[in-house]
Amino acid sequence: MSVECSRFNNDYEPVLEFIDMILQEHADTLYRAFETHKSVFFDSSQTATELHKIMLELLDLKGWTHVAMPHTRLSQSVRAVTWCIEAHSMLLAPWATVQLKLFRYGANEPNQFAIFAIDDIPSGRIIYELIGQLSLDNVDGEAKKKSTQLSEMKARDGTNRVLYGPIRMVNHSCDANTVYEELKPNCRSTIIVRTLRAIRREEQITVGYGSDFFDADDDCLCSVCRPDTQHGVKSTNPSGMRIVDAEKKKGANKTKNRRRRWVRKHGKDIGKGHSLIGITKGVCGEEEEEGELTEHNI
Numbered sequence: 208m209s210v211e212c213s214r215f216n217n218d219y220e221p222v223l224e225f226i227d228m229i230l231q232e233h234a235d236t237l238y239r240a241f242e243t244h245k246s247v248f249f250d251s252s253q254t255a256t257e258l259h260k261i262m263l264e265l266l267d268l269k270g271w272t273h274v275a276m277p278h279t280r281l282s283q284s285v286r287a288v289t290w291c292i293e294a295h296s297m298l299l300a301p302w303a304t305v306q307l308k309l310f311r312y313g314a315n316e317p318n319q320f321a322i323f324a325i326d327d328i329p330s331g332r333i334i335y336e337l338i339g340q341l342s343l344d345n346v347d348g349e350a351k352k353k354s355t356q357l358s359e360m361k362a363r364d365g366t367n368r369v370l371y372g373p374i375r376m377v378n379h380s381c382d383a384n385t386v387y388e389e390l391k392p393n394c395r396s397t398i399i400v401r402t403l404r405a406i407r408r409e410e411q412i413t414v415g416y417g418s419d420f421f422d423a424d425d426d427c428l429c430s431v432c433r434p435d436t437q438h439g440v441k442s443t444n445p446s447g448m449r450i451v452d453a454e455k456k457k458g459a460n461k462t463k464n465r466r467r468r469w470v471r472k473h474g475k476d477i478g479k480g481h482s483l484i485g486i487t488k489g490v491c492g493e494e495e496e497e498g499e500l501t502e503h504n505i
């Protein structure tokens with residue numbers, strides 16, 4: 208299997224609560240940091256080490272390393288917090304249409320992360336907030352030693368690359384509602400997802416990892432393979448709305464209100480994702496073999 212995921216099997220909830228609290232207190236600061244650094248996210252010429260350094264700088268910028276430390280008494284890994292904040296820093300822009308949530312497929316399944324729509328999203332739309340970036344170098348060197356929150360993807364040349372960004376939080380479905388896409392044609396470094404059909408608010412965002420990702424030891428729990436498990440609201444069944452539980456829903460409302468307040472204050476046209484595509488630059492552009500993007504062959 209070519210994707211190695213950071214899994215924090217225990218204690219997700221306090222981590223998320225903590226992050227939510229931080230986000231509420233520091234939404235403006237974080238958004239300003241995002242604005243300052245966003246060109247970096249869209250520059251596809253970074254190495255894994257450089258990307259990691261930038262992520263750490265983002266954290267330092269807000270002094271979050273210190274804020275996160277006392278939290279370790281709740282047995283939370285600072286690394287887990289770090290990774291969540293990294294992901295949230297992309298997802299929290301006021302125009303974000305998706306959000307990271309705590310999720311579990313069923314009572315006997317472990318907690319994990321998933322991405323849910325917080326607004327209706329039309330078909331054919333790029334979800335910029337779910338940006339992902341592959342490093343130029345492969346993952347077996349220094350960068351891997353330095354960071355344990357790396358996800359890996361196989362590049363076309365067969366080497367493992369580091370994948371950063373919220374795209375790494377999107378779960379698989381055999382009936383996926385989005386597809387991986389290169390932000391810039393023929394450039395495999397910056398990857399986003401595009402909606403394959405209209406997505407309803409509170410529906411889980413899913414993507415196809417490729418047919419050989421799951422095997423006998425690692426079952427696919429998507430709505431096609433396991434209709435008995437939960438997956439978020441179904442696009443075809445409005446009354447079947449289901450996130451994780453009532454508490455999570457309350458949290459979602461809080462975030463929505465925060466977003467509304469922000470938009471009221473700063474104006475709803477600020478930070479529209481579409482302008483970001485112009486920032487993409489880097490060493491891409493060589494013609495690459497055509498083919499479907501999956502977790503295996505990006």
Ligand SMILES: C[S@@+](CC[C@H](N)C(=O)[O-])C[C@H]1O[C@@H](n2cnc3c(N)ncnc32)[C@H](O)[C@@H]1O
Pocket residue numbers: 210212213214318319320321358375376377378379380426427428429
């Ligand atoms: C790229 S990560 C997605 C984010 C992940 N949910 C997390 O919390 O880190 C891929 C991992 O998520 C889980 N996953 C994603 N889609 C799944 C599915 N359809 N069925 C079961 N597990 C899934 C698997 O553990 C897989 O190795």
